[in-house]
Amino acid sequence: MQCGSADTTKLSLIWQSGNAVIHAKTTGVDIGSGIGFGTAFTTGSAQSLSSLRASPPEKMQVIRPVLVYFFINLIVYVAVSSIFSLPSWLDLILNWVWLPPSAWHLYKSIRYNRFQYPRLLRQWSQCFHCNRCGTIFLPTQNQGVNS
Numbered sequence: 001m002q003c004g005s006a007d008t009t010k011l012s013l014i015w016q017s018g019n020a021v022i023h024a025k026t027t028g029v030d031i032g033s034g035i036g037f038g039t040a041f042t043t044g045s046a047q048s049l050s051s052l053r054a055s056p057p058e059k060m061q062v063i064r065p066v067l068v069y070f071f072i073n074l075i076v077y078v079a080v081s082s083i084f085s086l087p088s089w090l091d092l093i094l095n096w097v098w099l100p101p102s103a104w105h106l107y108k109s110i111r112y113n114r115f116q117y118p119r120l121l122r123q124w125s126q127c128f129h130c131n132r133c134g135t136i137f138l139p140t141q142n143q144g145v146n147s
């Protein structure tokens with residue numbers, strides 16, 4: 001748990017400043033001066049490492065996995081049916097194998113994005129980072145760290 005240090009920063013602020021430094025790094029590369037490049041690059045990668053840990057939760061992909069299931073199924077189906085002459089029942093099954101996992105994925109991802117994701121994002125936006133020991137914590141769980 002948190003070490004009790006008052007030296008804390010809101011997680012979302014670390015993440016934003018991390019992105020700002022990454023942006024500065026890109027500009028430095030574009031300018032292309034030798035020393036400037038080196039310095040900008042070091043700061044940039046160091047900052048982006050700590051902002052990586054502070055990154056917000058992400059939404060689940062909804063459509064893309066379904067497309068992947070569909071096209072893998074299509075390729076397998078075309079390959080198999082061009083080699084073997086399939087009985088019609090097997091042909092039907094091989095045509096629709098992609099559907100149950102796709103339906104399951106749609107159900108799970110839509111549920112996650114609608115209910116779980118907003119809760120995680122709200123929790124993330126309330127989190128603090130201890131600059132001394134690196135712990136990420138919610139102030140409500142630790143009395144007296146509200147500065």
Ligand SMILES: [Zn+2]
Pocket residue numbers: 002003004005130131132133134135
């Ligand atoms: Zn600490």
